[in-house]
Amino acid sequence: MHKHNLLVELLVEELPPKALKKLGAAFAGVLAEQLQAQGLAEADARLTSFASPRRLAAHICGVAARAPDRPVAHKLMPVSVGLDASGAPTQALLKRLAALGADATAVPGLRRAADGKAEALYLDSVQPGVSLAVGLQKALDEALARLPIPKVMSYQPESHGNSDGASAAFVPGWSSVHFVRPAHGLVALHGAEVVAVHALGLRAGRSTRGHRFEAAVDPLPLPDADSYAATLRTQGAVIASYAERSLEMVRQLRQAAASLGARLEVEQGCAGLSTEEIEQRLLDDALVQEVTALVERPTVLVCAFERQFLEVPQECLILTMKANQKYFPLLDAQGRLSHQFLVVSNINPADPSAVIAGNERVVRPRLADARFFYDQDRKRSLESRLLGLAKVVYHNRLGSQGERVERVRAIAGAIAQRLGDAALQRQVEQAALLAKADLLTDMVGEFPELQGIMGRTYALHDGLEPVVAEAIEDHYKPRFAGDALPRNPVGLCVALADKLETLVGLFGIGSLPSGDKDPYALRRHALGVLRMWIERDLPLDWAELLALARPVFGDLITDPSAALTEFVFERLAGSLREQGYGAHEVDAVLALRPTCLAEVPRRLEAVRAFAALPQVAALAAANKRIGNILKKSAAGAPAAPSASDAGAAPVQPQLLAEPAEQALYAALQATLPQTQAQFEAGDYRAHLLGLAALHGPVDAFFESVLVNADDPAVRANRLALLRTLHRAMNRVAELARLA
Template sequence: MTSRNLLVELLVEELPPKSLKQLGNSFAELLTASLKAQDLVSKEAQATAYASPRRLAVHITHVAAQAADKAIAQKLMPATVGLDEQGRATPPLLKKLASLGADASVVPQLKRVMEGKTETLFWDSTVKGTPLTEGLQKALEEAIGQLPIPKVMTYQLADGWSSVNFVRPVHVLIALHGADIVPINILGLQAGRETQGHRFEAKVNPIVLHNADSYAQQLAAEGTVIASFAERRAEIARQLAVAATRENLTPVDDDALLDEVTALVEHPNVLVGTFAAEFLQVPQECLILTMKANQKYFPLLDAQGKLANKFLLVSNIQPTDPSLVIGGNERVVHSRLADAQFFFDQDRKKTLASRVPELDKVVYHNELGMQGKRMHYVRAIAKMIGEQLGGNTLAAQAYEAATLAKADLLTDMVGEFPELQGIMGRYYAQHEDLSDDVAFAIEDHYKPRFSGDALPRNSVGIYVALADKLETLVNMFGIGKIPTGDKDPFALRRHALGVIRILIEKNLLLKLNVLIQQVIKIIYDPVIEDQWSQSFYKSNVGEKTVARGTRIRAVPEGLSEQLLAFIYERLAGSLREQGYSAQEVDAVLSLNPQNLSDIPKRLAAVRAFAALPEAVSLAAANKRVGNILKKSEGGISDAVNTDLLQEPAEQALYQTLTSLSSKTKEAFDSGDYTASLQILAALKSPVDTFFDHVMVNVEDESLRNNRLALLAQLHQIMNRVADLSKLAS
């Protein structure tokens, strides 16, 4: 069969820039996969995706004009059904053969195969390979139907009556197999070889493609278009670096912005613009976000990371005199930055504290009430954590920071740019001369916002961040808003991971189960509920008091256990992602250690223990001991009666346990978990000898119970740091 390269292009109106990269890759992957499934493309074939604002295309190598014929064995029916007593075809068999394009003449060629106790008829036939025209038509229809399109457009075709659905209207379809047009149609279009170049700078329009392989070269030379998304992105990055170097500055590093700009231009031209230096008095986060979000500019930073009053813009045209393009963009950015300056100036006319009562009018959740009520709980939790970890001074600062933490949600700046929540709170707090501890806590209490994000930079921020996340988890679990599958609308998995990271990385000596119980007590405490109610009604209704206990909530059954299990599940996943094996993680977490800051040390100890030559034997023995103890009936004594130790092997094991017990406990209590486990290596020989020579479940009850007590001591000593049985294969 003839094998040549294939090109397929859809020329469309401007595609959504944030989706273009994914659309281009998906189009290429889906089309190629379908052709491979039809045996029109070899496994070694290479597919190259092309995606620009106005086109989706793919170039695939080694595509056959027709798939090879395929020999297959068609299962027909049981022989007793298909053949009569004389071996002639029955009507059901003839009907089946007719549906396959055969007749009674093939009956002598049928094979009889035993399937269990049934003899079945099979027909060896050849299925003709799929022609490229048919296969490509199917592949294109499947690819278009499966594209990850966030929102489909319905538009009319040229006849004025018919309508089709796609992400944007399609104007041209190209399908070339080598130099030949593949006669397919889709979305009301017939395949051809003519496409369009750049809207304004194309040297030739339309562009008549010579063959599938000339696509990218002709678009570049005749259409002034860089068709490849990756090549266009690399060219923009190169031009940005060159332009920034000329100014002795560095462009803001933002991959998402670079992707979006790449999806907006077909032939990039980077230019340098300037804005008034007076705008630099506005926090640079505001200016940077304004330029990036609204104008898709690349702000420039100096060597100290401070914003300069220059920016880079990526134009889609290359005029002889770029001053008009630069001037127009400078006028637009001036208006944008003036708006930001206005918001900043207006916001500073009111203190954060004066905005706090307005949070009682901001809905947090329809079942939980207002944001003001939520923060009433958060500041109580932050104060409680502060008292335990930092004393009264830090507790008071945590209370103040938690009180003000959400006040910036009511500012004009955050209303315009929600991404600046917390950041603007910090600036406004500093403007009011609040302490840096409180100001940075207001910004940092959202952290970590995403995987790999930094943690709060000071103790006050840590307390408020913990309080904010724990309140969300407890309250949401309390009303049954538990993540299921891939649905997590309230980002509870992220909140749980934030709690885990803060407890571990900041080495906080807080027991998780106790901490959750304390938070539950605060949130479901009717006294704290009443405190907020009195304040709310006094501020919003004018009444001085309201009946106590107007809304006393009962703690949902099993709330603490459910939340603990959820956090441990997130912790296990996080540890496995960090490179710990499932066995290591299970060994440590099986004990449900409540001090999460200990977990890295426990994991390191388990890994070191597993490397010992005695580890395999001891892990297996530990598993055996655990199984014996589980099956034992009645209570097991805490003490071993030495007078009942009759066998030398059990005497030796008891003596070894006695000598090692204090050593392992001392190492464990000091936090040296590695040493605590390393000491256990001395148990291998006496444990092996014990199981070789001692019967535990003997008929003599006193002997049996004494040996169970000995094993219980062994089990307790071995499993202080982790459940070593989890290491047994």
């Protein structure tokens, strides 16, 4: 059976740049998957995907012209249903055979096989292998149907044609097409042969289109499937591979930056990383990916703007260059913005001066706008803008931003009281009061991404203390996974209060995340609270914090403590598992709901060390057994007249009659004072390791002592002994979960 490599290309108008990478991977992936499912390609067939602004394509190795025939076994029905007492076929069996294209002549050849307790009839047949034309048509239809397209457009294929002058091979009868962009060409080559398939009103051929302006040949015929990428690069002036195009662009960007003695802005913070790690960071950058999806063959050019614009905070200039113009800012060795920047052009003229001048001309008004906003904003202080926050709606059930600021201020001040002195509280309340004022500035109105950053800049201009200004910027941190935490205690208090106010308020009105929907980013807020609390080792109590935050809302909300506590601990458990802690370790620690979350990592390390001991399995099992015994007693089992009273009573040594219970009591008396001191000192590792000494006495107790003794007093005393042991063993974690 002949096998050749297969190429499929769909030529379209410019695709959405932010979706191009996903579209290319999905198109190629579904094509290969469908061909493999039909037996036309091997499961390990090499797949190469291509995606440029005007094309989606896939190259699949070793595709057969026809799939091999396949034996098929059709389960029909139980023998008792398909055959009557004389062995003749029933009407039910004949109808089932007819549905499969067979008749009564097939009955003698039916196979009997066990099916559970009964015996069933099977029709064995051979399914002819599908031809490539049929199989590829099905695969192509499926690939187009499953493209991750958020919104499609409708058009008439003949009216669009190929707007650049080439004729398209249209399929008659297509009056309207629905796709993300108008399609202008379809290529399907199996080796050197065209495969007769169609899609979006187009019939497959062997010609594609190169670069709009720089292609040497137009249209561009492809000799065979394997020549696709090379032909497009050499004659079409197009790098069809998204990955290769991105690598080439990054190479040129880094080369241009190095020639200027500068570095790319995205490389900031890469000190200590290897060359490969820096390159990967560049390839993962959102701007690099977007520009890769905008050009077919990148050419990097050096441009510049007037140095006077550098008086504007560099964050503003960087954002406007990246967001509005898709330019690459450059930094000097000290991390300061350079007046030079890089542009990625989609053409490569012999004299690039006109392209450079054009890009410099269009960026100038953007920078002038930024400077105008900056100059205008500085004419008013942040404090003068506070009254305006009362007119900005935060949430229709939680009031305005002005009301929210007062809530955050109250919570932040209370946190500062517990973490520092009066000076810290004053700075925290000032920062909390001004933290949202920059929302009313022109600069943040134009560039919402600068909120907080402009607040810090304007606070310094107003003469506020640097720690207060930094807190205004940092109160949004951490904004995403891996983001830096606030850099000083003032920012930490305000950031914690800001996120806590959001969580308590929205949970209090019932706006909880559902499934993958989290419009208020409450999961991110919860993880931010946890990171600040744990990484900065804050001596705060979760229940106390909730008690601080709940009253500032008055009667706007209902008490969210139970639901919010469960939510936060679920986020904490997930985060700890991602950090490499075992599920049983995390469950054991969090089962106790420790209120000081900063202690959780120390408890986990202690549990991990304890779990490595050879005695842990026996101790965990014994701990689980003790818990079950105490639960039964508390539930009203006839262990004592009052199980709860018996459990609360101290151990009476004179009632310990058995040697094993006397030995356990003695071991507790010798061990608990030291482990108690270790626990109170926060040395959880030593506390748990000290409890390992109880392994022998505990085993001996359960081997020779009957807890449910006939004498109620003895029974109650033994329960008291077990309760003392259980309490001591479960202060750091619920050890039964290690069993």
